[in-house]
Amino acid sequence: MEVPGMQSSQIDPEELFTKQDRIGKGSFGEVFKGIDNRSLSVVAIKIIDLEEAEDEIEDIQQEITVLSQCDSPYITKYYGSYLKGSKLWIIMEYLGGGSALDLLRAGPFDESQIATMLKEILKGLDYLHSEKKIHRDIKAANVLLSEHGQVKLADFGVAGQLTDTQIKRETFVGTPFWMAPEVIQQSAYDFKADIWSLGITAIELAKGEPPNSEMHPMRVLFLIPKSPPPTLTGDFSKSFKEFTEACLNKDPAFRPTAKELLKHKFIVKHCKKTSYLSELIDRYRRWREQGHSDSSDNDSDGESSDKRDGDSPEWSFTTVRKRKTDERPHINGQLRREGQTAGSPSSSLGTVIAPVFSELKQQHKEHSEKRLAIEELEHNIRLTEDACPGITDRMVTHIVARFNAN
DSSP, X not given: OOOTTBOOTTSOHHHHEEEEEEEEEETTEXXXXXXXTTTXXXXXXXXXXXXXXXXXXXXXXXXXXXXXXXXXXXXXXXXXXXXXTTEEEXXXXXXXXXXXXXXXXXXXXXXXXXXXXXXXXXXXHHHHHHTTEEOOOOSGGGEEEOXXXXXXXXXXXXXXXXXXXXXXXXXXXXXXXXXXXXXXXXXXXXXXXXXXXXXXXXXXXXXXXXXXXXXXXXXXHHHHHHSOOOOOOSSOOHHHHHHHHHHTOSSGGGSOOHHHHTTSHHHHHHOOOGGGGHHHHHHHHHHHHTTOOOTTGGGOSSOSSOOTTTTOXXXXXXXXXXXXXXXXXXXXXXXXXXXXXXXXXXXXXXXXXXXXXXXXXXXXXXOHHHHHHHHHHHHHHXXXXXXXXXXXXHHHHHHHHHHHHO
């Protein structure tokens, strides 16, 4: 496995770092708070069993590659990787304030807190976009805070790289509720897709959940391209509503850039110092001390890429399993680049089909005959995909087109 910043396999990470409490568990492994024994600084340690995560190795490589290329105070820092047996240790910056999604559990944010957080997210996006990178999964769960209120973007497992010759992407990735229409439709898109996701995130920070959260995610995939853009309703300022409206223009050409949004009236008028956000962290801790908890508590706290409901086997599209990007293995072992349509493996197999079957199997776990039938159907779809790579994407695209035409 090729990993940027990988240290010699002869170096034992357990001698360099001391694991402490487990602070997260996601689809890729466990995350621990730790100590760098050389500097005595606090770090986050993600430990992945590569034998168990064989299908996710490309996602892991992608995330590490993107993080290793980033140098910004608004992006979580990557310190290096170590391989011990089949276990990959990824050492990351520790962010003890938790995610914005964690903090929302204790109650909604006020507009100054939202503006302050959005400004820092915009700084991170402005940096990424200047480096020709697209995050592609902006949402509250992927915004982390330090204990002092610093805000940083996290989770780069589905991040994309634009080049001078390829200025658009066509891959179907992200999380449906936050996904831009052009991404769902698998048409060419660029960094403006992140701006749409930011608009959805702004509503999430205001309301506690994204628009259409009461709907089934498959329905949302059909709904977003067909319907008018979501709007921020309720007792919010005019400038805040205008900010979300600007982000949620269905025509990407008319969405502002991150740099332009940093000058938006809502940000300029309501933004405060990031230390103001420490009030949210204190509030969340008090909320926890009062005995509040939920099923996601074990998956919280500050590490860059763990999902909110990583323990859950059923389909939870707020924490969609990351799919492979950039380079994907063909069934004969050869690598194919993203953008090759002929013979390229389907992305929707992982983002749409597999979660649907996971949900169906969970629903019918007490009915062995139905479960076996579901497993057989899933197996046959995978066999068909192996024989004809890309057919699942074409099927899903056709279904979406038929639905939108009605």
